[in-house]
Structure formats: structure tokens, C-alpha cells
Amino acid sequence: MEFVDVLLIHPPYHRRAGSGIIPPIGLAYIASSLEIKGFSVAIIDCALDCGSQTPAGLQKFQQYLKEKLDTITPLKCIGVGPTTTPALKSIYVLAKTLKKQFPKTPIVYGGPFASMPSQTPIFFDLLEATALIRGEGEEVFSLLVEALHQGNIGEPIPGVSWHKDDMASVALVKDVNTIPFPARHLLDIHRYRPSLRRNVFDGPITPIYWSRGCPYHCNFCVSPMLRGNRITRRTQANLFAEMRECVQDxxxxxxxxxxxxxxxxxxxxxxxxxxxxxxxxxxxxxVKWEMEMRCDAVAALTAETLYVLSDSGCHQINMGIEKASNQHLKLLNKHLTIEEIVAACQKVRSTVPDIRIAGSFILGGPDETESDIEATIAFAKNLSLDFAHFYPLEVYPGTPFFAQVVNTSQQPTTWAYQMLEDEENYWGEILYETEELPGWRLLELTHRAYDEFYNRAEWLERFAATTSGEVYSTGKTVVERWCKDRFHLSFDEAESQLIV
Structure with missing residues (x-):
């Protein structure tokens, strides 16, 4: 039996074929911040071994969790995160299992879902919460643990909610250079892998951050809910020191x-x-690396800059393209134009063809029709992308689109009870449905988009030319599955596809 002051748990989520398993770096940041204060910490990453929210998958997760918890005892508290709305079913099973196993141990939640003020009651009414951390927890968590240890439940701490009516302010780290590097030594780092569309690597990988925040306010994104349009960036010296630690250690x-x-x-x-x-x-x-970058910024890069990017080890640029018309981009509040999207893709492909480009596309939304979605699919096929990912518009609490979709006569938390009862929706997303484009039709069109984009000779040729033989063989099998059914896919089915 292992005894630790704090046990941190990463809940699983419903994975699909080709999905990656990425280290929970947010939890690792919390862990290192606790360790430097003298607390002992352990991390259980349930996503490594569980990945289905079907009824059978949740039963498997419950048994897995019980076996894990039989080997460890948290002395001060349990932290769960990052919480997201699609993982609600898994978080619910986790909460009930923790309460049964450790009935007197405080449970603390954090992450985007826990940070939305309107969703606070879900954690206290449904998920056995003792406290929530809204925003960034590196500086707050150690204060919270100490308060719990001293029996000071309810002690005012910036960013901490103690009950469902407690709308705490958002905790933000002012100087991110003061945070210790993530405690990767607590993770089974070599078991993680990137998703198929991000896999340009030939060894162990890790997520990493240079900055926090985003200056834009897209209507579908939760990022502005925490930092507004504020961005904080650590020094290059601090970032590169962490990267060297990753390489050397x-x-x-x-x-x-x-x-x-x-x-x-x-x-x-x-x-x-x-x-x-x-x-x-x-x-x-x-080293090899890849990044997220807006199309307007990519379009503004010179040929010289693109050559320098390639020489530095940048192997892929991921761009949120989303739509095929300026009108629908405006409805997303994307502050982007079709002309900038086309220029970005053409510039990278013609200048540095070894850098892969991937784009994401959102299907559905305000005033959208089937013909608009057909135009988006055609647009994606004409951009010379290495990968395209298509999603029905998924709405999250706190975003402008959530208010449009949720019945205003209901409580803003009613969706959670409905989601827990809905065994058909095991991927856990709330879709932006309209009379013309109900959820079932959005999913059909999403599968059609995958089929049209990936079942092309030119795409297969490009994929073969830019991918290792092993990844190509696995990837081709996964893509075949995408074209048939991207969303109604259990983890076990995905695994069987990967080993065919």
C-alpha cells in the first residue's frame, strides 16, 4: 500500500480510432507545485487504460479504478482533472467510486468544466465535490490542501469555490516563469502517443506550452472564459530549459x-x-515539433521564415479553418477570411512541402444548410491538406453558442442529467442542432466528409510519401474506419482496428 498526501486523477474520455493518448501536463504542473511545497503526490492517468463511455466501457473503468485505488491511500485530498463536459459520464463513475472507497477524503475538481460558474452545482450535487478550483491551480492548490489538512473548509482562497452558490474569482498565475516544470517523473511517459493526424514523430512525445491564453473570442471556444483576451508568456530561456530536461532526463x-x-x-x-x-x-x-497557428499568421510568413521553421524541426502546422465562407466564419466570430486560409495553405505547400499542414472544420451552426456543409467538404479537398478533421459543432457551457442551444426555461445544468441518462451518446458532446440539421444528420454528414476527403488517390499518395511504413499501415486502417463511422466508435473497436 502506498500512502501519499495528494492523489491526482486524470479521468478517461471516449477515444476514437486514431486518437492519441497525451500526458495530462496540467496535472503534472499541479503535482510539481505541490512537491515543491513538501507534499507527496501520485498521479493515476485513467486515460492510459480506459477509453470508452459505453455502458460496458464504464463498467470496465469502474473495476479498473477500484483495483488502482486498492493500492494507494490519499492522506489529505484527491484532485480530479482536467474536467471537460465530454468526460462527464466517466467523471460521474469516478466520483461515486471515490466516495465509496474514501468516504472522508476531500475531492477537489479543476479544469475548463469546473471553471464555468453556471456549472458549479453539477460538481456539488452530482459529483461529490468538496471544492472547485476555477482557473489555474498551480499556486492555489497547495493553499487548498493546507486548508483541508487544518480542517478549515470554507476558508476564503482566491479561485476556490466551497459550495454550489460560491462563485469564486478565476485564479490566474501572474508570472508563469515561477512555476516548476511539470512532474513528468510521476507519469509513465513512454506509454503516451500522438493522434494519427499529429504523428510526425519517431520517439517519445510530450505536450508543452510557451504561452497561456488567446486574444480571440471565437463563439465556440472556452478559452476566453478564463483569461479573456489576456496572454501570458514565459521566457524562452525557461521554455528551452524545460525542453532540455525532457530530452536529457x-x-x-x-x-x-x-x-x-x-x-x-x-x-x-x-x-x-x-x-x-x-x-x-x-x-x-x-528535435521534432509541431504547433497550432492561425491561418492569417501563417499567410503572413515569408519564404525565409518558413525555411527557418523547417530547419528548426517544425514538421507540422495545425490550423483551425472551420468554414468555407466568410459569412459563416463571421458567425463563429473567427476574424479570419477565406482568402487568408487559401494563402496560408498554398504558401506552406509550395515553399516547404516537408512541413505537413492539418486543418479542422466545423459542420453545422447558425443559418447553416446541407449545401453549406457540402461546400465546406469541397473546400477542404481543394486546400492540399495532409489531414482534415471534421466535427459537428459542439457547444460548451459558458460559450455564446451554449445559450443558443440550451432551453432557456431549464436550468443551465439540466443537460448534465440528460447526458448521464442517454446511453446512446457515449462520446459526450452537446451538438448544435437545428430543424434542418438535427444531430443524427450532422453525424451522417461528418462521416461523409471523412469519406470524401480521405478516399482519394492523391491523399493516399501524399500520406505514403510523408509517413513511415509502420504509421502508414496503421493509419490507412484507421482512416478506413473514419470513413465508415467517426463518432459511434467504442475504445475496444478502435483498438481492434489498430491491431488488424
Whole structure:
């Protein structure tokens, strides 16, 4: 039996064929911040071994969790996160199992879902919460643990809610350079893998962040709910020191930058990108990396900058494209144009063809018709993308679209009770449904989009030319499954597809 002060648990989510398993770096940040204060910590990442929210999958998860909890005892509290709405079914099973196993141990939740004020009652009424942390928990969690240890439940702590009517302020770390690097030593780091569309690597990978926040306010995104349009960025020296630690201590040579926008369009964008890339190569060495970047910023890069990006080890740029018309981009509050999207894709493909480009597309939304979705699919096929991911518009509490979809006569938490009772929707998303495009039709059109994009000779040829033989063989099988059914896919089915 292992005894620790704090047990941190990453709940599983419903994975699909080709999905990755990414280290819960947020929890690892919390863990390192607790360790530096003298607390002992353990992490259970349930997503490594469980990945289905079908009734059978949830039963398997409950048994798995019980076996894990029989080997460890948390002395001060249990932390659960990051919480997201699609993982509600798993979080519910986790909450009930924890309460039965450790009836007197406080349970603390954090993450995007827990940070939405309107959703606070769900955690206290349904999920056995003792407290919630709204926002960033690195500085707050140790204060909370100490308060729990002293029996001071209810002690005012910035960012902490103690009951369902307690709308605490959002906790934000002012200087991210003061946070210790994530406690990757508490994770089974070599078991993680990127998703198929992100897999440009040939060794261990990790997510990493240079910045927090996003200056944009897209109507479908929860990011502005926490930081508004404020961005905080740590120094390059601090970032590169963490990357060197990853290489030297863990053998990690693949980095996925999950910043909302690693670089933002500005007058001196090209100078900033080149300086970063040259410093990365000099300070860290030869590594592979990829990033998220808006199309308007990519379109503003010069040929020289793109060459420097490629030389520094950048192997992929992921862009949120979303729509095929300026009208529908405006309805998303995307602040992007079709012209910028086309220019970005053409510039990368013609200048540095070795850098892969991936785009995401949202199907459905205000005033959208089937013909609009057909136009989006055709647009995606004409952009010379290496990967395209299509999603029905999924709405999250706290976003403008959530208010449009949820019945205003109901409580803003009613959806959670409905979701727990709905055994058919095991991927856990709330879809933006209209009379013309109900949920079932959005899913059919999503599968059609995958089929049309990936069942093309030119795509298969490009995939074969830019991918290792092993990844190509697995990927081709996964893509075949995508074309048949992207969403109604259990974890066990996905695994069987991967080993065919």
C-alpha cells in the first residue's frame, strides 16, 4: 500500500480510432507545485487504460479504478482533472467510486468544466465535490490542501469555490516563469502517443506550452472564459530549459505545442518566428515539433521564415479553418477570411512541402444548410491538406453558442442529467442542432466528409510519401474506419482496428 498526501486523477474520455493518448501536463504542473511545497503526490492517468463511455466501457473503468485505488491511500485530498463536459459520464463513475472507497477524503475538481460558474452545482450535487478550483491551480492548490489538512473548509482562497452558490474569482498565475516544470517523473511517459493526424514523430512525445491564453473570442471556444483576451508568456530561456530536461532526463525528442496560438500575426511576426527557431535549434538541439497557428499568421510568413521553421524541426502546422465562407466564419466570430486560409495553405505547400499542414472544420451552426456543409467538404479537398478533421459543432457551457442551444426555461445544468441518462451518446458532446440539421444528420454528414476527403488517390499518395511504413499501415486502417463511422466508435473497436 502506498500512502501519499495528494492523489491526482486524470479521468478517461471516449477515444476514437486514431486518437492519441497525451500526458495530462496540467496535472503534472499541479503535482510539481505541490512537491515543491513538501507534499507527496501520485498521479493515476485513467486515460492510459480506459477509453470508452459505453455502458460496458464504464463498467470496465469502474473495476479498473477500484483495483488502482486498492493500492494507494490519499492522506489529505484527491484532485480530479482536467474536467471537460465530454468526460462527464466517466467523471460521474469516478466520483461515486471515490466516495465509496474514501468516504472522508476531500475531492477537489479543476479544469475548463469546473471553471464555468453556471456549472458549479453539477460538481456539488452530482459529483461529490468538496471544492472547485476555477482557473489555474498551480499556486492555489497547495493553499487548498493546507486548508483541508487544518480542517478549515470554507476558508476564503482566491479561485476556490466551497459550495454550489460560491462563485469564486478565476485564479490566474501572474508570472508563469515561477512555476516548476511539470512532474513528468510521476507519469509513465513512454506509454503516451500522438493522434494519427499529429504523428510526425519517431520517439517519445510530450505536450508543452510557451504561452497561456488567446486574444480571440471565437463563439465556440472556452478559452476566453478564463483569461479573456489576456496572454501570458514565459521566457524562452525557461521554455528551452524545460525542453532540455525532457530530452536529457526522459529521452523525449517530440514536442507538441498546445498553445492556442504559438505565434500571433503582428508587424514583427517574421522576426519573432525566426529568432525563436534559431534559438530553439541552438539551445535545445535537433528535435521534432509541431504547433497550432492561425491561418492569417501563417499567410503572413515569408519564404525565409518558413525555411527557418523547417530547419528548426517544425514538421507540422495545425490550423483551425472551420468554414468555407466568410459569412459563416463571421458567425463563429473567427476574424479570419477565406482568402487568408487559401494563402496560408498554398504558401506552406509550395515553399516547404516537408512541413505537413492539418486543418479542422466545423459542420453545422447558425443559418447553416446541407449545401453549406457540402461546400465546406469541397473546400477542404481543394486546400492540399495532409489531414482534415471534421466535427459537428459542439457547444460548451459558458460559450455564446451554449445559450443558443440550451432551453432557456431549464436550468443551465439540466443537460448534465440528460447526458448521464442517454446511453446512446457515449462520446459526450452537446451538438448544435437545428430543424434542418438535427444531430443524427450532422453525424451522417461528418462521416461523409471523412469519406470524401480521405478516399482519394492523391491523399493516399501524399500520406505514403510523408509517413513511415509502420504509421502508414496503421493509419490507412484507421482512416478506413473514419470513413465508415467517426463518432459511434467504442475504445475496444478502435483498438481492434489498430491491431488488424
Amino acid at each position: 526522459f529521452g523525449i525528442t517530440g514536442f507538441i505545442f498546445y498553445d492556442d496560438c504559438l505565434f500571433i500575426k503582428s508587424i514583427n511576426l517574421n522576426q519573432k518566428v525566426q529568432q525563436f527557431c534559431l534559438a530553439l535549434r541552438e539551445e535545445v538541439g535537433l
